[in-house]
Amino acid sequence: MRSMFVRSAVAMMAIGAFAAPATSQAQTADFVPEVARGEAFELSIRNIMRGSEHIGSAPGGVRFTQDGEWIYFRWLPGGSAWDAPTKNYRVRASGGTPEEVSDEQMEEAQVSLNQGELSADGRQRLINSGGDIYLMDVRSGATTRVTETSENESSAQFMPNGGIMYRQGDNLFSIHNGMVRQITDIRSGDPPRAGDEPEPEGLDKFLRDQQIELFDHIRRQTERQAEQEAEREAATADDKPALYIPPAERLGGIDGSPDGSYALVSSFIPAQDTRDVMVPDWVTPTGYTEELNTRTKVGDESSTGALRFYNTTTGASTEVSGEPDGYTGGSSWSASSQGWNDAGTHVLVQARTDDDTEWALFSIEGATGTRTLLDRHRDDAWVGGPCGFGCVGWLPESNTAYYASEATGYAHIYSINADGTGKRALTSGNWEVRGLQLRADEERFFITTSEDSPHNTHIGFMSFDGDIEYLTSGVGRYDGTLSPDGERIAIIREMPNRPGELYLADTDDASDMEQITDTPTEEWKSFDWVQPEIIDFRAEDGTMVPARIYRPEDVGGSANGAAVVFVHGAGYLQNVHNGWSNYYREYMFHHLLAAQGYTVLDIDYRGSAGYGSEWRTGIYRWMGGKDLSDQVDGARYLVANEGVDASRIGIYGGSYGGFITLMALFTADNTFRSGAALRSVTDWAHYNDGYTSNILNDPQEDEEAYRQSSPIYHAENFRPDQHLLILHGMVDTNVHFSDVVRLAQRLIELGKENWEFAVYPVESHGFVEPTSWTDEYRRIFELYERTISAPGCTAGGGFCSLPGGK
DSSP: OOOOHHTTTGGOOOOOOOOOOOOOOHHHHHHOGEEEESSSSSOOHHHHHHHHHOOOOEEEEEOOOOOEEEEEEEEOOOSOOOOOOOEEEEEEEEEEOEEEHHHHHHHHHHHHOOOOOOOOSSEEEEEEEEEEEEEETTTTTOOEOOOOOOEEEEEEEOOOOOOEEEEEETTTEEEEEEEEOOOOOOOEEEEOOOTOOOOOOHHHHHHHHHHHHHHHHHHHHHHHHHHOOOOOOOHHHOOOOOOEEEEEEEEEEEEEESSSSSEEEEEEOOSSSSSOEEEOOOOOOTSSOOOOOOOOOOOOOEEEEEEOOOOOOOOTTEEEEEETTTOOSSSOOEEEEEEETTTTTTTEEEEEEEEESSEEEEETTTTTTTTTEEEEEOSSSOOOOOOOGGGGGEESSSSEEEEEOOTSSSSSEEETTTTTOEESSSSSSSSSEEEEEEESSSSSEEEEEOOOTTTTEEEEOOOTTTTEEEEEESEEEEEEETTSSSEEEEEEETTTTTEEEEEETTTTTTEEEEEEOOOSSSHHHTOOOOOEEEEEEETSSEEEEEEEEOOOGGGGGOSSSOOOEEOOOSSSOOOOSOOSSSSHHHHHHHHHHHTTEEEEEEOOOOOOSSHHHHHHHHTTOOSSHHHHHHHHHHHHHHHSSSSSOOEEEEEEETHHHHHHHHHHHHSSSOOOOOOEEEEEOOOOOGGGGGHHHHHHHHTTTHHHHHHHHGGGGGGGGGGGTTTEEEEETTTSSSSOOEEEEEEEHHHTTTTOOOOEEEEEEOOOOSSOOOOHHHHHHHHHHHHHHHHHTTTTTTTOOOOOTTBBBB
């Protein structure tokens, strides 16, 4: 019988010297643990990796119609094909059974679904849809089309005089009493200057003067040109000067004050002399290998921006910088407008340094252009966190701003007056505000927090004084969408063992929720999916680290003394919580591993989301530092508390998790016997700028950070008694396939053995084909079966145990 490596050669290149067992792919992929037999849902690798067919796609994109009568959402019930797209559905806001919406119905509903500004009297709503502007009568729902042009109209808002201001092209316009007026005059290019046409000299001057002297026709023509120029100057003498955006810049946003007297204009300068990485697309309809243009690498030049304060009456403009008098901002700043207050007297501006170590909030007074620093925050690593840059605005009919900051180490909400006085903390504590929005009635906030527990997410209302009234409670993660009148709420509720479902409730008693969707198939729901226990273990520095644990006895298995540590991807992502995991295939795979006797630990290591800024930035300048030591300490916890054999621990993960797996095998001594690294970053100098430069700075400026953080520099430490499986999509446009190709060459040159290389010709970063998922996780399962499933597993010695024989 051929080995499994030969049978699936299209998906794998055997590069290491790893002996292959005589077991077919089908046997292992269809393997069902004895404890799972007889269940309606077959717990096999092949069935698990059909995950999207079983659980469908949870409801999302929830929107109320403006009259509050209907709720529209995207959804795909379980039982659909794995590559089926989500579809549009709707349900009455009062409840009931959801109904599928045709493309024609969806197009007709678009105007009523788009959000827009409410008039001061609450009777009309402005709506942008399809590049045009509509007015909706709130009480009747009737709409009137305001514009119908080939241009794109956007950012419509009511003006104090009853008119409408909107953006068309590069400028702001208004409609009032049936008249259209251009508010701004923004142009690209250099402004014309007097004397741009220089007086001729030498021979040119002689010839011009000779023509005027000799020919009456030329004299008359010259005189007419001078008269026309004088008339043009006289006609435009009273016009305001245009705002010219330099030729190298591209116009970004325009944020006009309510009456159109002032505007903040943003622009950016595209990066110059950069090189995009070309990724080959190997399997194409044409039969030719084609190249995909992807991204630059960290440390390459990036775009820069500018923000200008523009007086639309006088045409005067000044550039907004991040450094007012007496304030040292560090490196250069980028700034963006956050909107004008109701009276149009002040506008908020957020700014941060190019190295992302400082953030500042300013107010600018419209009448004078005076800039006031309201608050600033510095983090020696990088500023960020949840809510942060999006949770900013003005309290209604006031000069008081609200904003989010991690100044205390956790994302919380503050208020402050436009003149910099009266700063107040509206929320506080060792928890995070995850989201905030001002309600349509402008009487309170709609807020999402983790106040109850970092593992739960709850929603509620918060007064402008900071008092929170929660709508949800207990175990789970909740997200909500309010009806226009605020009386009904659509809630997506997730549980640890159940994907998100849509519920409806009254906001005055959200505990009485009506379930609207039921997404997974009955077959999938028939299995007893566990809610993994959340534990905390002590790290080497004394920090308590959260983790999910899957014990064999939880699924009716018998512990075999081995363990597997799973490392979630993305770095800044939370996977230890009481909601449905982004890694739902891995969630099911962990049931299979546990049923086969493995104890599985899933850790929210340093760098994960959900635990404040110190946790988030704990990996600064050293990825593979505390984030890896947390995996090592988790392994020690398993040995000390769960009866795990210290010599039989495996590790695996994808993307950032694949990177940690490589670092674990290359730098964590003999903690892990074997590991599977999926779509792994092997050298951070080859990843993107937006993510990497925050954490490691630029490689040309901080080589040490890249050397200590990149697995390719540590490959020589891979031990002969360890086992590595590398798996990667060949069309990965995020972590490029060349990353693992370079590592493979490094391992070859180092003469390393006991490593394998599986490649997937049609997959990008996130796999989509069930056959690819099945092949990938079959290989991972077999890796553990032959290396850690029983005492005495040795390199090249075949499987310790395998379904169908030992």
